[in-house]
Amino acid sequence: RKEVEQDPGPFNVPEGATVAFNCTYSNSASQSFFWYRQDCRKEPKLLMSVYSSGNEDGRFTAQLNRASQYISLLIRDSKLSDSATYLCVVNDPRAGAGSYQLTFGKGTKLSVIP
Amino acid sequence: NAGVTQTPKFRVLKTGQSMTLLCAQDMNHEYMYWYRQDPGMGLRLIHYSVGEGTTAKGEVPDGYNVSRLKKQNFLLGLESAAPSQTSVYFCASSADRTDTQYFGPGTRLTVL
Secondary structure, eight states: OOOOEEOOOOEEEEEEEEEEEEEEETTTTTOOEEEEOOTTTTTTEEEEOOOTTTTEEETEEEEEEETEEEEEEEEOOOOOGEEEEEEEEEEEETTTTSSOEEEEEOEEEEEEEE | OOOOEEEEEEEEEEOOOOEEEEEESSSSSSEEEEEEETTEEEEEEEEEEEEEEEEEOOSSSSEEEOOOSSSTEEEEEEOOOGGGGGGEEEEESSSTTSSEEEEEEEEEEOOO
16 A cells, blocks of 8 residues: 555756646545655755645745645746655654654655756 | 764675664654665665664564664664665654654665
C-alpha cells in the first residue's frame, strides 16, 4: 500500500513560470504535513509545513485538502535555484506514543529552465 | 552549530565486511533516525531512537544494528555487508516525534 503518492515528474518549466505539485495520502487521520526539498546528491531540508488553512512563504504556497486527502505546493515566479526534488511528508497517526511518525513520498523532480 | 553530522561521507566495502556509520547532533534532540535512499524508492526508515538507550526497528531493519549510548550520537552498524546494502544513508534528528526532521549530509556506501 502506497501511503504517500507523488507524481515523480520531471516537471520542466521555464524561469518565471508557476508550477504546482500534488501529493495524496492514504490515512485520513494524518495530522501533520510537510514539504521537504532535496537537491541533487544532498540531504532533504524542510521547505515548509502545511497548515489546515493553507500557508504561504514568499513564492511558495501550500494547501491541504482533507476531504480529498491531498496536499499541494505552488511555486510562483520559478527561479533556476528552485530546481530540486520536492518530497511530500505526512505523519502516521497509527504509530503509538514514542513511535516513528513520518512517511516520506518518493518526490517530484522540478527542473527550471533558463 | 553544526546540526547533524555523519561520518564517513563515502565508503567502499567488500561483501562480508563490517562497518559502523556515526551520526552526531548538537541540537539536544531526543529523536534520531537512520534512513536509506535508493533510486526510485524514496527514503526508507531503517531504525530509529526515541531517546538515549532506546532503539526501535523501522521499515527495513534487516542486516543493520544500531546503538544510542549517548543522546547526541546514533550509530548504524553493518555486520556483514551485502551488495543490496549499496545506498545513500541519511541520519536525521528531531525534537519531537512529529517535529521537523533535520538531516545529515549522507554517507554514500558501495558494497562490492
